[in-house]
Amino acid sequence: xxxxxxxxxxxxxxxxxxxxxxxxxxxxxxxxxxxxxxxxxxxxxxxxxxxxxxxxxxxxxxxxxxxxxxxxxxxxxxxxxxxxxxxxxxxxxxxxxxxxxxxxxxxxxxxxxxxxxxxxxxxxxxxxxxxxxxxxxxxxxxxxxxxxxxxxxxxxxxxxxxxxxxxxxxxxxxxxxxxxxxxxxxxxxxxxxxxxxxxxxxxxxxxxxxxxxxxxxxxxxxxxxxxxxxxxxxxxxxxxxxxxxxxxxxxxxxxxxxxxxxxxxxxxxxxxxxxxxxxxxxxxxxxxxxxxxxxxxxxxxxxxxxxxxxxxxxxxxxxxxxxxxxxxxxxxxxxxxxxxxxxxxxxxxxxxxxxxxxxxxxxxxxxxxxxxxxxxxxxxxxxxxxxxxxxxxxxxxxxxxxxxxxxxxxxxxxxxxxxxxxxxxxxxxxxxxxxxxxxxxxxxxxxxxx
Amino acid sequence: xxxxxxxxxxxxxxxxxxxxxxxxxxxxxxxxxxxxxxxxxxxxxxxxxxxxxxxxxxxxxxxxxxxxxxxxxxxxxxxxxxxxxxxxxxxxxxxxxxxxxxxxxxxxxxxxxxxxxxxxxxxxxxxxxxxxxxxxxxxxxxxxxxxxxxxxxxxxxxxxxxxxxxxxxxxxxxxxxxxxxxxxxxxxxxxxxxxxxxxxxxxxxxxxxxxxxxxxxxxxxxxxxxxxxxxxxxxxxxxxxxxxxxxxxxxxxxxxxxxxxxxxxxxxxxxxxxxxxxxxxxxxxxxxxxxxxxxxxxxxxxxxxxxxxxxxxxxxxxxxxxxxxxxxxxxxxxxxxxxxxxxxxxxxxxxxxxxxxxxxxxxxxxxxxxxxxxxxxxxxxxxxxxxxxxxxxxxxxxxxxxxxxxxxxxxxxxxxxxxxxxxxxxxxxxxxxxxxxxxxxxxxxxxxxx
Numbered sequence: 001x002x003x004x005x006x007x008x009x010x011x012x013x014x015x016x017x018x019x020x021x022x023x024x025x026x027x028x029x030x031x032x033x034x035x036x037x038x039x040x041x042x043x044x045x046x047x048x049x050x051x052x053x054x055x056x057x058x059x060x061x062x063x064x065x066x067x068x069x070x071x072x073x074x075x076x077x078x079x080x081x082x083x084x085x086x087x088x089x090x091x092x093x094x095x096x097x098x099x100x101x102x103x104x105x106x107x108x109x110x111x112x113x114x115x116x117x118x119x120x121x122x123x124x125x126x127x128x129x130x131x132x133x134x135x136x137x138x139x140x141x142x143x144x145x146x147x148x149x150x151x152x153x154x155x156x157x158x159x160x161x162x163x164x165x166x167x168x169x170x171x172x173x174x175x176x177x178x179x180x181x182x183x184x185x186x187x188x189x190x191x192x193x194x195x196x197x198x199x200x201x202x203x204x205x206x207x208x209x210x211x212x213x214x215x216x217x218x219x220x221x222x223x224x225x226x227x228x229x230x231x232x233x234x235x236x237x238x239x240x241x242x243x244x245x246x247x248x249x250x251x252x253x254x255x256x257x258x259x260x261x262x263x264x265x266x267x268x269x270x271x272x273x274x275x276x277x278x279x280x281x282x283x284x285x286x287x288x289x290x291x292x293x294x295x296x297x298x299x300x301x302x303x304x305x306x307x308x309x310x311x312x313x314x315x316x317x318x319x320x321x322x323x324x325x326x327x328x329x330x331x332x333x334x335x336x337x338x339x340x341x342x343x344x345x346x347x348x349x350x351x352x353x354x355x356x357x358x359x360x361x362x363x364x365x366x367x368x369x370x371x372x373x374x375x376x377x378x379x380x381x382x383x384x385x386x387x388x389x390x391x392x393x394x395x396x397x398x399x400x401x402x403x404x405x406x407x408x409x410x411x412x413x414x415x416x417x418x419x420x421x422x423x424x425x426x427x428x429x430x431x432x433x434x435x436x437x438x439x440x441x442x443x444x445x446x447x448x449x450x
Numbered sequence: 451x452x453x454x455x456x457x458x459x460x461x462x463x464x465x466x467x468x469x470x471x472x473x474x475x476x477x478x479x480x481x482x483x484x485x486x487x488x489x490x491x492x493x494x495x496x497x498x499x500x501x502x503x504x505x506x507x508x509x510x511x512x513x514x515x516x517x518x519x520x521x522x523x524x525x526x527x528x529x530x531x532x533x534x535x536x537x538x539x540x541x542x543x544x545x546x547x548x549x550x551x552x553x554x555x556x557x558x559x560x561x562x563x564x565x566x567x568x569x570x571x572x573x574x575x576x577x578x579x580x581x582x583x584x585x586x587x588x589x590x591x592x593x594x595x596x597x598x599x600x601x602x603x604x605x606x607x608x609x610x611x612x613x614x615x616x617x618x619x620x621x622x623x624x625x626x627x628x629x630x631x632x633x634x635x636x637x638x639x640x641x642x643x644x645x646x647x648x649x650x651x652x653x654x655x656x657x658x659x660x661x662x663x664x665x666x667x668x669x670x671x672x673x674x675x676x677x678x679x680x681x682x683x684x685x686x687x688x689x690x691x692x693x694x695x696x697x698x699x700x701x702x703x704x705x706x707x708x709x710x711x712x713x714x715x716x717x718x719x720x721x722x723x724x725x726x727x728x729x730x731x732x733x734x735x736x737x738x739x740x741x742x743x744x745x746x747x748x749x750x751x752x753x754x755x756x757x758x759x760x761x762x763x764x765x766x767x768x769x770x771x772x773x774x775x776x777x778x779x780x781x782x783x784x785x786x787x788x789x790x791x792x793x794x795x796x797x798x799x800x801x802x803x804x805x806x807x808x809x810x811x812x813x814x815x816x817x818x819x820x821x822x823x824x825x826x827x828x829x830x831x832x833x834x835x836x837x838x839x840x841x842x843x844x845x846x847x848x849x850x851x852x853x854x855x856x857x858x859x860x861x862x863x864x865x866x867x868x869x870x871x872x873x874x875x876x877x878x879x880x881x882x883x884x885x886x887x888x889x890x891x892x893x894x895x896x897x898x899x900x
Contacts, residue, residue, distance in 0.1 A: 094857060095878035097871065098808050128856055135852065307878075309803030337796070337878050339853065346787070353759030358548050401882070402585065403789065406578055407544060421547065428545035428757075428787050431881070432851070 014442065015064055016044045017057050018072040018395065019412060021423070022079050022384040023370040027362045028319040036362050037384070038419060040412055043069070044077065046391045049441030054385040072395050074412070075436055078365065079384050080139025080392035081341040082372025085238075085278040085299035085330025087144040088129045088155055088168075089116045094334040100309050101244035104335065113171075114180050116146035122154035130158050134446040136339040137435035139392035140372070140382055142238055142276055142299070142330075143168035144210060147181050149191045156199045163203070163440050165382060165390065167236055169210030170195055174221045177212075185221040189228065196232050204390075208236035208276070213243075214251045214264045226269030236274045236376075239265065241298075242287070243279035244310045262287040271296055274377050278330055279304075280318070281311040288314075292323035297375035300367070302347035304332035315348070316357045328375030329367045341368040342430040349427065361424035395437040397448075398426050404434075464892065465514055466494045467507050468522040468845065469862060471873070472529050472834040473820040477812045478769040486812050487834070488869060490862055493519070494527065496841045499891030504835040522845050524862070525886055528815065529834050530589025530842035531791040532822025535688075535728040535749035535780025537594040538579045538605055538618075539566045543784040550759050551694035554785065562784075563621075564630050566596035572604035580608050584896040586789040587885035589842035590822070590832055592688055592726055592749070592780075593618035594660060597631050599641045606649045613653070613890050615832060615840065617686055619660030620645055624671045627662075639674040646682050654840075658686035658726070663693075664701045664714045676719030686724045686826075689715065691748075692737070693729035694760045712737040721746055724827050728780055729754075730768070731761040738764075742773035747825035750817070752797035754782035765798070766807045778825030779817045791818040792880040799877065811874035845887040847898075848876050854884075 020042040027035040043060040045052040045067070053060065089112060096108040116122045122145075133141060145151040145168050152170045159166040172188035173181060183191065192209055200207035209228045211217045217225070229237060242248055242261045251261050258264045262283070265271050275296040283291075291298065300313050318325040329344050330336070338344060345364040352359040373383025382390050399405040404425065413419040426434060438446040470492040477485040493510040495502040495517070503510065539562060546558040566572045572595075583591060595601040595618050602620045609616040622638035623631060633641065642659055650657035659678045661667045667675070679687060692698055692711045701711045708714045712733070715721050725746040730737075741748065750763050768775040779794050780786070788794060795814040802809040823833025832840050849855040854875060863869040876884060888896040 092857060094853070095875045097811060097874040100803070100806070132853060132856075306800035307803060309800075309806060311804070350756035350759075353550070353757060354761070356550070356759060361547060403544070403582060406582075407542060424547040425545045 013045065013047045013052065013064070013067045015046065015067055015069045016072065016077060017069050018042060018044070018075050018077045020044060020054060020077050020385065021365070023362070023366045024384060024386070026371065027360065027366050029321065029324070032362060032416065035366070044385060044391075044393070046442040049391055049443070051385050051387050051389045051391050053387060072436070074399070076396045076398060077393050078396055079369040079382065080394055080438065081137045081368045082328060082376065082383065083133070083138045083141045083331050083341060084276060084297070084328030084372050084375050085301055086141050086333050088126055089113045089122070089146045089151060090334030091125055091129050091132070095337060096334070100246070102246055102250070104308060109334070110178050110181055113146040114178070116151040117148045119150035119154050122146070122151045123158060126155045126158040130162055130164065131446075132339050134162070134438045135435065136341065136432045137394040137396070137438055138339070138341060139394070139438065139440060140165045140376070140378070141167070142208060142236070142376060144238070145170055147171045147173050147183055149195055152195050152199070156205050159205060160203055162445060163443075165204040165378070165392065167206040167208050167238070167376065169208035169236070169238055172209070172211040172221055172225060173216040174218050176216045185218055185224050188221055189224040192228055193231070196228070196235055200232065200235055206236065208238035210238045213240035213247070214261065215247065215254060219268075222265070222268035222270065229269060229272065234274070236276060237270050237272065238276050239270070239278070241265070241277035241280050242282045243305075244308065245282060248282050260284060260287050262290055266290065276328075276375060278332065279310065279313070281305055281313050283314070288317055288325060289323045291325045295326065297326035297328060299330035299375065300327050300348060301330040301332035301336055301344075302351045303337045303344055304330075304335035305351065306347060307337050308335050312351050312355055314355070315352055315359065316355070326375045327367060328372035338431070340431050342427055342434060344368075345427045361420055361427050364427045365423060391439065391442040393439050394435055396426065396434055397436045398422055398430070398434065400430065400433040400436075404429050463495065463497045463502065463514070463517045465496065465517055465519045466522065466527060467519050468492060468494070468525050468527045470494060470504060470527050470835065471815070473812070473816045474834060474836070476821065477810065477816050479771065479774070482812060482866065485816070494835060494841075494843075496892040499841055499893070501835050501837050501839045501841050503837060522886070524849070526846045526848060527843050528846055529819040529832065530844055530888065531587045531818045532778060532826065532833065533583070533588045533591045533781050533791060534726055534747070534778030534822050534825050535751055536591050536783050538576055539563045539572070539596045539601060540784030541575060541579050541582070545787060546784070551697055552700070554758060559784070560628050560631055563596040564628070566601040567598045569600040569604050572596070572601045573608060576605045576608040580612055580614065581896075582789050584612070584888045585885065586791065586882045587844040587846070587888055588789070588791060589844070589888065589890060590615045590826070590828070591617070592658060592686070592826060594688070595620055597621040597623050597633055599645055602645050602649070606655050609655060610653055612895060613893075615654040615828070615842065617656040617658050617688070617826065619658035619686070619688055622659070622661040622671055622675060623666040624668050626666045635668060635671040635674050638671055639678065642678055643681070646678070646685055650682065650685055656686065658688035660688045663690035663697070664711065665697065665704060669718075672715070672718035672720065679719060679722065684724070686726060687720050687722065688726050689720070689728070691715070691727035691730050692732045694758065695732060698732050710734060710737050712740055716740065726778070726825060728782065729760065729763070731755055731763050733764070738767055738775060739773045741775045745776065747776035747778060749780035749825065750777050750798060751780040751782035751786055751794075752801045753787045753794055754780075754785035755801065756797060757787050758785050762801050762805055764805070765802055765809065766805070776825045777817060778822035788881070790881050792877055792884060794818070795877045811870055811877050814877045815873060841889065841892040843889050844885055846876065846884055847886045848872055848880070848884065850880065850883040850886075854879050
């Protein structure tokens with residue numbers, strides 16, 4: 001009897017003992033005390049893959065004395081990272097040489113994406129891609145597939161196999177691209193619709209209507225994208241916006257009657273609460289205001305913005321108090337140069353510094369976790385350790401390289417100042433090696449080789 | 451008799467079989483064919499720590515059939531990296547939060563450097579510092595020690611123990627710094643002189659007269675630095691120049707009679723062929739011209755320039771054909787964020803991209819090797835595999851992470867295009883893990899754990 005009880009408890013309830021760090025509010029707007037939750041010796045209790053309770057080990061150990069506890073001494077558990085903009089078919093062209101956006105698309109992106117009509121190929125890449133994300137501590141992604149429905153099927157199948165909360169969509173692109181990569185307004189509408197019906201809300205998966213960007217979609221295609229959003233009000237809209245100076249100029253030429261780049265999407269009904277716009281490097285004040293009013297989100301992709309020479313995202317303006325815009329971090333693989341949201345946050349700090357702005361370590365980590373969840377309207381499901389949320393989390397080793405071990409000599413921070421310093425060193429120096437383990441819905445999905 | 455011959459040959463002559471990549475000329479000024487030397491299956495023969503011969507394995511294998519050959523299949527051997535600007539006492543403040551240059555010095559640098567009066571402490575840090583450099587493939591450095599002669603002694607002792615070619619100097623700093631860090635013009639002159647007499651050209655070690663920068667030296671101290679250069683014409687001058695906007699403005703205030711920042715150093719006799727100026731982010735055309743005429747060098751420190759928000763170095767202007775200036779790469783630890791010259795070169799590419807300039811992978815690797823050697827006037831001793839040079843080299847694994855292994859699926863490049871792509875991926879994605887082994891004067895000094 002007792003044995004049976006323990007068995008069933010084991011399968012449904014379990015706990016982790018560690019130090020814990022997450023966010024309960026946005027550190028861009030409120031104080032550290034109001035936004036950061038740090039428990040030096042904590043216990044996270046999980047039931048059926050969801051957070052049941054987080055507290056100090058001292059307070060919870062007796063209440064849960066009968067359940068199995070996994071102990072990670074000298075580590076810190078944080079919520080799984082959320083990547084709000086990434087292209088899975090571009091994994092193999094990461095670090096391709098010498099171009100800015102428009103030339104880069106023609107020279108590297110388009111030829112590569114052509115391969116993703118082959119579902120078996122797409123599936124193979126999707127598997128490596130998702131494994132690499134887990135190795136980097138990223139548990140949720142908003143993903144561009146390719147123009148082919150097969151590429152979306154492949155991605156969702158692999159994400160589903162790993163029980164990941166993921167959002168993806170078929171690229172819609174009916175002009176200014178090679179023949180083999182073009183759909184039509186009508187086929188893109190129909191194919192997207194079928195994919196939505198098949199995959200949206202299937203398990204943890206969600207769908208995003210995904211026109212590549214204004215340049216590669218006709219008015220008619222954008223209109224039909226808007227129609228999809230009306231027919232399926234809870235799917236996402238995912239596209240690019242104002243990344244590169246030449247791109248912005250071309251959009252102005254193509255849509256002379258629109259007052260801004262954002263307005264091209266707006267008049268097609270694509271600017272709403274579940275819209276995520278990648279980049280937004282060259283937005284006007286008016287565009288920021290409109291994004292704020294619409295409660296849309298921006299995916300800030302610093303490694304990509306530097307690598308492609310796109311420019312410096314105005315984070316301070318996006319996070320202003322007057323016109324706040326939701327912001328998440330995006331790696332933008334393959335324009336970005338790292339799968340790691342730590343390395344992405346490190347470049348975000350540098351982009352801020354070049355504009356004489358400060359990005360605090362807590363703000364950086366917020367963007368990679370709860371900030372990303374909010375950008376994806378998923379803050380009721382992921383992003384921190386509030387009770388009821390899905391237990392996607394990572395075990396972080398802040399002494400994972402010889403340099404970090406030297407830099408962070410003492411074991412656990414004992415003051416807020418030490419914690420700030422430790423987290424900052426993680427953001428600036430950490431990479432995939434800092435991720436000791438990744439858990440999905442409370443189950444081990446990746447563990448570093450020792 | 452034969453045995454004895456083999457024995458003695460073993461100790462004095464040995465060889466490495468691998469693919470080899472180095473530079474025979476500057477790829478900023480001449481074509482790839484004229485600048486890059488790549489041997490897909492090569493043999494490097496070393497005698498008494500120096501390069502005896504480099505050629506194809508096919509051509510050399512019979513000539514050297516009796517000597518021991520170390521074979522590194524699927525690797526590439528390149529010259530050891532050269533870091534032209536780094537502060538060894540700042541290792542522990544790497545990734546300190548939130549400041550630009552002048553505040554950063556006061557808040558982090560000065561308090562930390564105070565610890566280096568204790569020679570035992572300095573020696574401990576110097577040992578970790580040099581080991582970390584070797585782990586990152588850096589075999590030669592131009593180093594700021596602290597103001598205390600003890601810190602220079604400690605550094606040189608540890609560098610000597612590792613048989614490294616290294617250049618270092620005592621910081622000269624007689625104003626605008628805390629009491630405990632200030633010398634006087636006179637003591638800085640005398641202490642530097644003693645250190646030069648003791649260490650300059652001792653084995654592979656060399657000395658650099660090292661005023662921190664114009665702000666922390668009086669006219670008299672700068673004048674005495676110039677006097678040292680006159681008394682010891684083959685020592686180096688190593689200082690900072692035009693890193694940060696506020697710094698430049700302050701220099702203008704402090705030296706109202708100088709027409710430029712560079713001119714402050716120039717009139718003290720500090721601008722010559724063996725002068726290395728770190729940063730040079732905000733140089734005027736006139737200053738570039740003067741550096742070119744004087745054959746001085748700039749240490750370009752991109753991770754630091756981004757991290758401290760200093761600005762974007764004008765590499766294209768420095769490498770112009772009209773007024774060419776010698777340029778090396780510097781990590782500038784602790785203002786920089788990585789010991790790896792690969793990661794430094796990656797940020798250099800991004801700095802160029804933000805200015806719509808291209809930095810080719812060969813140019814990047816040149817800066818880290820022969821370019822650095824030229825910046826340090828050491829091209830007769832290190833920087834490539836020309837016969838007679840000291841055999842400092844690294845064994846590079848271009849598939850050292852799961853991502854790089856996926857990205858670079860085939861084994862050895864078979865075309866120039868493939869080689870360019872492979873080297874670029876190394877520069878953008880590589881880190882300490884790409885360094886499989888580091889050799890100093892032909893002897894194994896570091897090897898990655900498998």
